[in-house]
Amino acid sequence: MEVELDDELLQRIRDAILAAGGAPVVSAKSGVPKKTLEKYIAKRSMPSFAIAARIAEAVGLSLDELAGQRPTPAPVDSNLMEKLARLVSAVYRDAGLKLPGERATLEAAVLYNELASRITDMSDPEEVEAILPQLRYQLKKRLSEAVAEPGTGKRSA
Secondary structure (H helix, E strand, C coil): CCCCCCHHHHHHHHHHHHHCCCHHHHHHHHCCCHHHHHHHHCCCCCCCHHHHHHHHHHHCCCHHHHCCCCCCCCCCCHHHHHHHHHHHHHHHHHCCCCCCHHHHHHHHHHHHHHHHHHCCCCCCHHHHHHHHHHHHHHHHHHHHHHHHCCCCCCCCC
């Protein structure tokens, strides 16, 4: 039985292998022979499901991501967003700056994303609480710098 080659899937597999360091690196991590990976990079062969799973794990993707599916984002914790909005309001108030409502929402979203990038479990209250003082300090510092240098804005591009 001949397997039809899906060029888009092969391109994603190729890109993933190359982005992870190439065939030698992925071979060492996955146990898939380097020559076999080179066939996938050249788009001359389609991996089996089991091999695709090993490649996905080696390159740090899920099988769904390797297949082109976007990961489902985790729902935003509304209580945490409220806490971050209060943190933003307090920092602005302490700095003597006026905070328009939409700006509070934007700043809270920025802090939420920064928090998400720093911790492994957004549902772990202790881990979240451990990072909040750092986020507060960074926002305070950014606002102080913006006040010291008017016209530069409160955020760097």
